[in-house]
Amino acid sequence: MYLAWNEIRRNKLKFGLIIGILVMVSYLLFFLSGLANGLINMNREGIDKWHADAIILNKDANKTVAQSVIDKKEVDGNFKKEAYLTQTGVIVSNGKEKENALLFGVASKSFLMPKLISGHAFKENNQVVADKTLKEKGFKLGDKLTLSQSDESLTIVGFSESAKYNASPVLFSNAQTMEKINPMFNEDKTNAVVIKDENWKEQDLSNNLGAVAISDFVESLPGYQAQNTTLNFMIVFLFIISAAVIGIFLYVITLQKTSLFGVLKAQGFTNGYLARVVLAQTFIIALIGTVIGLVLTLITGAFIPAAVPVAFNALTLILFGIGLILVSIVGSLFSILTVRKVDPLKAIG
Template identity: 50%
Template sequence: MFLAWNEIQKNKLRFVLIIGVLMLVAYLVFFLSGLANGLASLNREAVDKWEASAVVLTEESDKSLVASSLTIDEAEAVEADETAVLGQINAIARNDDQKANVSIFGIREDEFIMPEVTEGKAFSGENEVIASDTLKEDGFALGDVVELSSTEEKLEIVGFTEDARFNAAPVLYGDLATFQRVKFGEAAEANEDQINGLVLRTDDVSAATDKDELEAIEVETFIENLPGYTAQSLTLNFMIYFLFVISSVIVAIFLYVLTVQKISMFGVMKAQGVPSGYLARSVIAQTFILALIGVAVGLALTLITGLFLPAAVPVAFDIPTMLIYGAVLVVVAIAGAVFSVLTIVKIDPLKAIGG
């Protein structure tokens, strides 16, 4: 450790360059992890708030809530500890100045998926809705009467709730009658028993229903089948994993070049009796110090950047995940130093000093 730190102090510029490269790679890894978490939250916030075990949909819906259609009678035949009916439709909501894509949920006020109101009040009358608080950033406010692209019905925002986005769209929660008027229009009375799915809390998902036309889907599977969710997550995670490889290669190249430049010095040290193991440990220790500093600076810069990002940027930093990624970056950097260690072990003292 003494030899490693002493060399870093005497050759600050070259090692600052290595730290800078590692810092930039770490910064990109941390930011991408935050972006991956943020985009995932856009899709699943409302579902996570249910704290549910499964969702029951029709078999032919291909695990898509909007494509599923069943009756309340069918839903009531499902066995679970707790159940909550759910209707869902996508629309574009407009007030006087703004518009936004929204997902409208039809629910029952006395069931467990009813959201907690953080501002205003719960829906109680005709066409009243509780809205995701992200709509406030789009210019919507309490008391707004919003028009919808798919119907002539108008909805009044009477309350706001936190963390309520589904498939990247803010959610409007209303009662089942409101949902059915929005979805079916004049035919709402004829379809008053139609819903899209049933949300369950149960210990045994497989025993929830035995009807061939219905399928009980675990919540994580339901989320993974949301449009674009899996592809988006895999793409960002692949980029992060590829950056781990890049980090290892960069460190390997830098340290190998430095080792080649110091072959004669290592040769003299070995001729004086300094064992290869000591020199190898010195290189590993040096790499650990450089990687630790680079990762720490990258983490700090990422968190500082997060403080200044606008709300429109979907970034959510998960500190435990970032610490794991930081540890992985340090490990792959040390792995990249293996080539330098092998070079040191193979140095012939006589040849190195020109003997």
């Protein structure tokens, strides 16, 4: 370790370039992990707050709430906890701001309602609770909301914690309000029934209904899998690029030091010792580059606008940091093989 660190200190520019590249790669890797996590949260955070086991939909709805219509009486009372959910897309405006949102028809005391952070729950028709995403976009308590597709107006009476669904902000109201905006809904019809029952698979349902585990339901959200797959591929490629870059740089440096390794071997240094020196150098520069990249990522996260969907997870950052160091060490194996092949007599001349 001493020999490895001493050489890094004596060749600051050479090793500084490698560290600089690692800083950029690790910074991009950490930021992409935060972006992937943020986009996942945007799609599913409202669903996760249900803490539900399954959702019942029409079998022909392709696991999509908006395309499902079922009779309440076909499900009513079959499970431990049930909550009716109706959904419609709306474009709301308070006169200053205009936003695409989803309007959910739920019972005010059901487990589908997220926690309130201000105001109160809806008590009358045409009252809504908005998730705080809309508050961050300029909507306020008491705002009268006009709808592009209906003559009805809504009043914001409360704000809840963030509960986005499929990347859209959500408004919560009662079933009667939903019926006014979309006459398709009535007291007998609903889009879906969300259930809390660990034995939900044992219950029999009508032939036209299907129960879907919440995890499968989330995976079926439009664009969810494609988005996550794309970002995960980018993260994997960054790991590969990191290993390749480190491997190439260290290989070139090793070739430049062929005569030095020959002298060291002639003096009695073993292949194992020299291999440990190369691994130690790789570990040091990978550790420095990764730590600097992590610090820059956290600084960026502190100043990034709320509109950017980035959410950093401490465990993910640590695991990715360790992974980056490990793939860097893997990339140095080519240099170790080169060191083992050095012939002291030929290297010295």
